[in-house]
Amino acid sequence: MKLNKLTISEIVFITTISVVMGIFWWAYTFLYDVVSPFFRATGLEGLLTGIWLMGGIFFPYIIRKPGSAILGEGIAAIIEGMISQWGVGAILYGVIQGLPLEILFLLLRYKTWNMKTMCFAGFISGIISCLMTIYLYQYYKLGFMYCMIQLSSSAISGIVLAGILSKILADRLAKTGVLNQFNIVRTAQTR
DSSP states (O other): OOOOOOOOOHHHHHHHHHHHHHHHHHHHHHHHHHHHHHTTTTTGGGGGGGGGGGGHHHOOOOOOOHHHHHHHHHHHHHHHHSSSSHHHHHHHHHHHHHHHHHHHHHHHHTTOOSSSHHHHHHHHHHHHHHHHHHHTGGGGOOOOHHHHHHHHHHHHHIIIIIIIIIHHHHHHHHHHHHTTTTTHHHHHOOO
């Protein structure tokens, strides 16, 4: 498969679903705000963050073209930032979470889409996002072990909630036929 540019219909799809995803992320913050203090005390707050990493994995898995990770994660983050307490911080996180995935998928030439790749993408996004959180919120002052627990829990959440869940959702959508115009279906049919 040659690396093509995103088409208008792909951009519209990513934009539309990213808006919905951004609204969902905003709604998820209400649950996060209630539950996170209990997790934060032990460093396990990262277990809750994988949902926010999905845009950078879900869209590239469906579209399989450069730009889909950063566009999907970025638009969802902009929407969430506009309607939540996170503001510009959400946008910064969206870029930081989407960019490494864009690089990973480019290195793989947008050809490898097995569960191992999806989990690795979730792992990378979880680690990068957590490192940013540790730096911005100065969690490093809480000690090395706390940061290691935070990194581990973020990686696990990235693997499960971003990597595995994105693959499962996209595969189920593909089976319904609603994704027939995208590479997730086209590449599967050419094998």
